[in-house]
Amino acid sequence: MQHGHVGGHVKYFAPTTVEEAVGLLAADPGRRVFAGATDVIPQLRAGRPEPTGLVDLKKIGRLTAVACDDRTWTIGAATPTARLTEHAVFPTELPGVSEAAGLIGSDQVQNRSSLGGNLCNASPAADSVPALVVNGARAVVVGPNGTRTMLVEQVPAGPGRTNLAPGELIAEIQIDRPAPRTGDAYLRLIPRTEMDIAVVGAGAQITLADDGTVASARIALGAVAPTVVRVPAAEAALVGKRIDDAVLAEVAAAASAACNPIDDKRGTVKYRRHVAGVLARRAVTTAAERAAGVTSAARTNGAHA
Amino acid sequence: MSRIHISCTINGDAHDFLTPEDGSLLNALRDDVGLTGVKEGCGTGDCGACSVLLDGNLTCSCLVFAAEAQGADIVTVEGLADGDRLHAVQQAWIEEDVAQCGYCQAGQIMAAVDLLAKAPDPSDEQVASLTNLCRCGTYPRIRKAIKRAAAALKEKS
Numbered sequence: 001m002q003h004g005h006v007g008g009h010v011k012y013f014a015p016t017t018v019e020e021a022v023g024l025l026a027a028d029p030g031r032r033v034f035a036g037a038t039d040v041i042p043q044l045r046a047g048r049p050e051p052t053g054l055v056d057l058k059k060i061g062r063l064t065a066v067a068c069d070d071r072t073w074t075i076g077a078a079t080p081t082a083r084l085t086e087h088a089v090f091p092t093e094l095p096g097v098s099e100a101a102g103l104i105g106s107d108q109v110q111n112r113s114s115l116g117g118n119l120c121n122a123s124p125a126a127d128s129v130p131a132l133v134v135n136g137a138r139a140v141v142v143g144p145n146g147t148r149t150m151l152v153e154q155v156p157a158g159p160g161r162t163n164l165a166p167g168e169l170i171a172e173i174q175i176d177r178p179a180p181r182t183g184d185a186y187l188r189l190i191p192r193t194e195m196d197i198a199v200v201g202a203g204a205q206i207t208l209a210d211d212g213t214v215a216s217a218r219i220a221l222g223a224v225a226p227t228v229v230r231v232p233a234a235e236a237a238l239v240g241k242r243i244d245d246a247v248l249a250e251v252a253a254a255a256s257a258a259c260n261p262i263d264d265k266r267g268t269v270k271y272r273r274h275v276a277g278v279l280a281r282r283a284v285t286t287a288a289e290r291a292a293g294v295t296s297a298a299r300t301n302g303a304h305a
Numbered sequence: 306m307s308r309i310h311i312s313c314t315i316n317g318d319a320h321d322f323l324t325p326e327d328g329s330l331l332n333a334l335r336d337d338v339g340l341t342g343v344k345e346g347c348g349t350g351d352c353g354a355c356s357v358l359l360d361g362n363l364t365c366s367c368l369v370f371a372a373e374a375q376g377a378d379i380v381t382v383e384g385l386a387d388g389d390r391l392h393a394v395q396q397a398w399i400e401e402d403v404a405q406c407g408y409c410q411a412g413q414i415m416a417a418v419d420l421l422a423k424a425p426d427p428s429d430e431q432v433a434s435l436t437n438l439c440r441c442g443t444y445p446r447i448r449k450a451i452k453r454a455a456a457a458l459k460e461k462s
Contacts, residue, residue, distance in 0.1 A: 009327070
């Protein structure tokens with residue numbers, strides 16, 4: 001390894017406004033943006049094609065701000081995820097998103113990693129993505145043609161690929177504040193306790209009606225398909241019902257059926273399908289407990305079935 | 306190779322140095338500033354051997370472009386002691402005889418300093434949550450030393 005990362009040809013830019021960042025990308029399509037660089041630097045070291053320039057988004061105030069009005073959380077896309085997990089309010093209002101953010105790498109990584117980076121790196125195993133999807137999160141995208149808003153679940157196009165157009169970047173993630181009697185949760189399985197990539201991840205958001213039945217449900221799975229997977233059959237099985245063992249068995253079966261996983265060193269297709277069902281059931285259970293006002297920490301490891 | 310000029314604060318002192326534009330902060334600290342306490346382990350943010358405090362946040366310096374350090378405030382293991390007086394974490398490391406080969410220990414100490422700044426009386430779970438790797442397996446002594454340092458800091462305050 002040479003002293004420089006990639007041979008000393010890559011220019012570094014640190015714009016202070018979104019407009020400046022968009023202009024830098026428009027001027028040279030070989031440039032790419034980064035936030036924490038926790039994926040970019042390992043990828044460059046692994047020999048990925050080098051960009052002509054790296055555009056650092058962290059010096060843009062809007063991209064590292066966390067704000068909340070009476071309806072919506074607006075999180076700068078380059079905000080370190082540690083700013084969310086240590087936030088005074090965010091983890092109590094969106095515990096599932098906070099749990100997912102707190103599972104990305106180590107403390108060192110979480111001081112750098114961001115929701116925008118986790119989303120745009122487009123790993124099928126990205127922990128924050130299923131948690132954002134079940135909360136209906138949106139990505140505010142800026143580019144040469146102005147601003148548009150996409151659902152987070154529409155951003156990944158496949159492993160390492162997004163549906164952003166050339167020259168576009170994500171400025172903010174917006175998450176609506178949860179309705180009354182709503183809870184979320186995110187769980188993942190890794191073969192050890194820390195610092196690994198999800199074998200399966202499962203997010204759930206549940207809203208309960210006053211009579212204790214499920215008013216709405218969203219379930220999303222990570223690491224079981226090229227992109228994040230919603231499980232409409234499991235969501236439909238829940239709505240209008242009380243959560244009991246029979247309904248949870250339906251949720252698990254639907255989650256297992258929705259998977260399209262790969263065999264790799266972290267798990268086989270059969271194992272991933274089974275674990276997806278287990279984690280979906282547990283995520284729904286925890287989200288519903290939170291919706292009902294029962295405080296509980298989600299079990300962060302599904303190994304002990 | 307194009308080099309850029311970086312001005313920042315390291316261990317309380319102003320530093321100006323030239324470094325490759327796309328190099329890492331880790332390499333800049335070692336090769337351009339001469340602070341070799343920071344070590345390269347994996348180079349991809351997994352092991353923590355290169356941990357420093359970057360604007361107060363525990364960070365793997367291998368995952369930071371040196372160019373990002375413009376104007377930053379950086380603390381390395383060399384900056385923990387107050388003159389000849391070691392930091393309580395360093396003193397505890399000696400008293401528990403933590404190091405075996407020693408390669409990862411500067412990073413372990415930085416992680417411990419960061420933990421005790423956030424949690425002065427850390428639970429066993431918090432102590433065990435540090436993810437810095439040690440191939441010698443000195444974890445039991447690391448955990449004892451963190452508890453010892455916490456007690457020493459408490460006594461001092």
